[in-house]
Amino acid sequence: MNRVLIFTLLWGIFIAPNSLLYSQNSQITLLDADNSMPIEGVAFQYGNQNGVSNNEGVISFKFIEKQQMQLSHINYGKWQWTAEEVAEFVQNKIYYAQSKTVSLYPVTVIAVKSGQDATERVKIGCSDRMNHDGGEILNQIPAINSIRKGGNYGFDPVFRGFKYDQLNIVLNGAQSATAACPNRMDPPTSQMAPNMMDRIEVYKGPHALRYGTGFGxxxxFVPSKLRFTTEPDIYGRISSGYKLNGSVFQSEGQIGLSNKRYDLSLFAAWSQGDNYYAGNGDTIAAGFQRGSFGANLGLKLTDNQQLRLSATYNVARDADFPALPMDLRTDDTWMFNLNHDIRFIDRQLKTWKTTLFGSFVDHFMDNRLKELDPRMMDAETAAKTKNYGGRTEGKWQFNQDILYVGLDTRSEGAEGTRVREFLMGPMAGNILEDNAWQNGQISKTGLFAEYHLNKKNLQFVFSGRLNLNLAKINDATSEFEAVYDKTSSVQINPNLSVGIQKPLNDNMKLSLWLGRAQRSGSLTERFINYFPVGLDPYEMLGNPELKPENNNQADISFEFRNEQTVINLDVFASYMQNYISSAIDTALDPRLPTSPGVRQYMNIDEAFKTGFEVTWLQKLPYGLQSQIGVAYTYAQDLALNEPLPEIPPLDLRIGLNGSYLDN
Structure with missing residues (x-):
């Protein structure tokens, strides 16, 4: 009797589920990786079975052991599931497909969530989800370096020598945040919570114009997908880690509740650390405290409509910045996002997506954490920025061709005052105030379109954007107006790009991209008021009379891919006009006696950049994978015949990792 009972229990636990899996018709729901909407019309071939996904994105079939499945869709390309993947997706009952629109561009995709194909993406593990700064994750790409003014916080990306506002940094294709600190202790990447990201897409060159003017x-940053389930479900995770050097403690977690009509999740992350030791034994000031807290609410209004509301609160306390004259004391940031998606059936208009967003940063820094001897002066700066706007875009499909048309608008502003109290010398006892941002404001409104044309073995992408840029100062200082007669401007910036991709065979493809981008100066470049914001102690003076800079760039991309190896080669050449840089102006006097002088933002007539990136990913035996990456950029000021400043050197990276215990 006991033997029968034991056998029955074992059969029920281990054998029955698989028996049901194999004997019954199985279903997998295919959803878009960007908006979680069903994908209709995906054709599949599974042994002798074939079919097409219905309007709910569902494919039905009878499970067969050790059988691969081939799938194809006009917008998502062709792909194949191994027998193990078919079994996994049948168990999960869901699969997210990435539109081939992304793969057309010269792009590197970082998958923050686990489970992605390592031969297609830079794989990110559990420890990266605990990271408190999205900019640090980007350093896994050989072509990206970071400007680090602090040991553990505020990683400001540099790509091919382009930095700051020359890079278009967005959340879900629309939202961003403006650094309140004039020294960029809080760059936009620091406000992106990695534990709530599905992936990070790095588009190379000025070609992804749907998301804004990406000058370089x-x-x-693409957020995690909504998770609608047929039955009520509770899900969650928690992670924690510790780094010995610097005593860095990191943790993150998420808990959620979902059913077929809603998905509500709460998330949190906390990191803190202390000073660390350099290779020569020196102590580097790197203490910090950083947290992210937020919520996502997804509502499936109808079978074809969904609404997503997210709110994130980022907080930072007492972060050391040894390379700067001040340290971060408090930084409080709120980010709100409302997104609506609607899908149309049996029409050329397929989808319409609208996003409203707002980001608000409240930043305070001072020099009271600095060990100064003698302490000549106490200084502090309180600054606030706001960045808000909206984006709306429609997608049309004409047979095999696709058209995107949309409109976006964004307004950003900054205000802040530095207070200096003199403790020693002839000025002892005096307090001076410096208006750092002058309450500058920039508004950008853009109309964009992108057309994908498929002709036999050639794929063309035509992209255009027209931006209206309005800039003004609301609280100009007398010393700033003494230098410039005009402090407001209206500029129109056209942007164009065309790309051609040709598959050479089943394993190789070649792409050529030509683009011209035009960008107006940023808040810092136009309005900063005698503040040391560069990589040297010179005070920087903005220039509201800057001309827009132009980037005329060509990119050539080659890819070889099979089941074991992926090799990518990207070569670019960029001819820039009115390139925004800075020069020392000896006629201007600095505000601080310790400053060597003043740099004024100005235009360089002509500049040139060229370089390459090579990555080679190789699957090895015993669950190992190797990655080799090389990146190099050469940049020259053609007017002065000298190198452009602040260009990263040759970068070589070699990595080896293993995946075991079923990931």
Missing amino acids: GTIN
Whole structure:
């Protein structure tokens, strides 16, 4: 009797589920990786079975052991599931497909969530989800370096020598945040919570114009997908880690509740650390405290409509910045996002997506954490920025061709005052105030379109954007107006790009991209008021009379891919006009006696950049994978015949990792 009972229990636990899996018709729901909407019309071939996904994105078939499945869709390309993947997706009952629109561009995709194909993406593990700064994750790409003014916080990306506002950094293709600190202790990438990201897309060159003017490139942080389930479900995770050097404690977690009509999730992350030791034994000031807290609510209004509301609160306390004259004391940021998606059936208009967003940063820094001897002066700066706007875009499909048309608008502003109290010398006891941002404001409104044309073995992408840029100062200082007669401007910036991709065979493809981008100066470049914001102690003076800079760039991309190896080669050449840089102006006097002088933003008539990136990913035996990456950029000021400043050197990276215990 006991033997029968034991056998029955074992059969029920281990054998029955698989028996049901094999004997019954199985279903997998295919959803878009960007908006979680069903994908209709995906054709599949599974042994002798074939079919097409219905309007709910569902494919039905009878499970067969050790059988691969081939799938294809006009917008998502062709792909194949191994027998193990088919079994996994049948168990999960869901699969997210990425539109081939992304793969057309010269792009690197970082998958923050686990489970992605390592031969297609830079794989990110559990420890990266605990990271408190999205900019640090980007350093896994050989072509990207970071400007680090602090040991553990505020990683400001540099790509091919392009930096700051020359890179278009967005959340879900629309939202961003403006650094309140004039020294960029809080760059936009620091406000992106990695534990709530599905992936990070790095678009190379000025070609992804749907998301804005990416003068040198676009970095798009894509949030986690909504998780609708047929039955009520509770899900969650928690992670924690510790780094010995610097005593860095990191943790993150998420808990959610979902059914077929809603998905509500709460998330949190906390990191803190202390000073660390350099290779020569020196102590580097790197203490910090950083947290992210937020919520996502997804509502499936109808079978073809969904609404997503997210709110994130980022907080930072007492972060050391040894390379700067001040340290971060408090930084409080709120980010709100409302997104609506609607899908149309049996029409050329397929989808319409609208996003409203707002980001608000409240930043305070001072020098009281600095060990100064003698302490000549106490200084502090309180600054606030706001960045808000909206984006709307429609997608049309004409047989095999696709058209995107949309409109976006964004307004950003900054205000802040530095207070200096003299403790020693002839000025002892005096307090001076410096208006750092002058309450500058920039509004950008853009109309964009992108057309994908498929002709036999050639795929063309035509992209255009027209931006209206309005800039003004609301609280100009007398010393700033003494230098410039006009402090407001209206500029129109056209942007164009065309790309051609040709598959050479089943394993190789070649792409050529030509683009011209035009960008107006940023808040810092136009309005900063005698503040040391560069990589040297010179005070920087903005220039509201800057001309827009132009980037005329060509990119050539080659890819070889099979089941074991992926090799990518990207070569670019960029001819820039009115390139925004800075020069020392000896006629201007600095505000601080310790400053060596004043740099004024100005235009360089002509500049040139060229370089390459090579990555080679190789699957090895015993669950190992190797990655080799090389990146190099050469940049020259053609007017002065001298190198452009602040260009990263040759970068070589070699990595080896293993995946075991079923990931």
